[in-house]
Amino acid sequence: MLQTERHEMIMEKILKEQSIKTIDICNLLNVSRQTIRNDLEYLDSIGKLKKVHGGAILEKKSIEPSFETRSNNNLTEKKAIAAQAAQMIEDGDTIYLDIGTTVGEMIPHLNKFSNLTIITNSINFAYHLSQYKNIRVICSGGEMRNSEKSLSGHIAKKILENYYVDKSFIGIGGVSEKAGYTDYYVDEAEIRKLMIHHSNISYALLDYSKVNVIAIAKYANLSDIETVITDSKTPKSFRNILEDNGVEVITVE
The missing domain is CATH 1.10.10.10 (Winged helix-like DNA-binding domain superfamily/Winged helix DNA-binding domain)
Structure with missing residues (x-):
């Protein structure tokens, strides 16, 4: 075996x-x-x-690895996934970038596009994107989680309820056949859920380490996100499960 x-x-x-x-x-x-x-x-x-x-x-479902740890883990896979995700963008798009570390790896690829509007609940991402003259940035507002520089809560959700996007790019706390897509923070899970439903198409960016991980807060069924971009270390059996749920799976080396 x-x-x-x-x-x-x-x-x-x-x-x-x-x-x-x-x-x-x-x-x-x-x-x-x-x-x-x-x-x-x-x-x-x-x-x-x-x-x-x-x-x-099983590890405790309420404890998320630190931002620094997540940023450095599986960095090769994350960069390849992010580069592929950037290829899904077109000039003139309105997109949503959530706070995931893999999503953050998309930012260096975005300067080549024209007339992008980007909505995000990440203060870090908004700051880096503000240096690109071709990008209009809308930041959600809301309560900040200091370790992540992420914005969520009632104010963030109320603001984002008014926005619809062409494409959303979603980072993943965990994903499994049993639980679907899950996250470690309830308020941030609610933001992800909202923006998935306010997108014409959603992309989940996940490396192999997120598969069969169940965090505390569910925000989507497998079928709620149209496309998954992952790496070749993600088990073929799980990629088949996604496809059985009507999900397009893009695998990068």
Whole structure:
């Protein structure tokens, strides 16, 4: 059995049971304890689960990795995904950029377009975009989360209710067949939900580490986002699940 197949089966079991024992996985997959220990250490290192004595548990759904950690994790994949996402934009578009770190990697690609209007709830993104003369920037307002320089809450939602866009680009806290798209902060999840419904087409930007992760707040079903842009490390089985839900999947190397 291939390593990626073992990882998929381990994640499938832990998502159902919340915790697993090493011996049970050894018996299920008919492999050695050391092989499973290595698998659990790897899955722990990419944030899929937490390795504990004798097995593993799911990470707490209310704790998001820091902005600095997320910005540096899987950076090669994020840059490739963002470059592909930028190719979906056309001159004259009105787009929404949410606060995701992968979405932020799109910004260096946007200076080549003419007459873009960009709506965002990220103060960081708004600042960087303001240096581009060809882009009109609308910032949502609202309560700021200091660690992210993100804006959300009642004021942000009230303002954004008045705007509709051609395309929205959505960062992902977690995605799974069981829960759909989820995020770690309820107020920010509400903003994502709103802008998905206020877009002609939505793009989810996700690298492989977000697959089979369930955060605390659901904001969309798999079928609510028309297109997913991901990397080739995302399991083929999950890409098939997305396609079965009517989602276009664009895979980058």
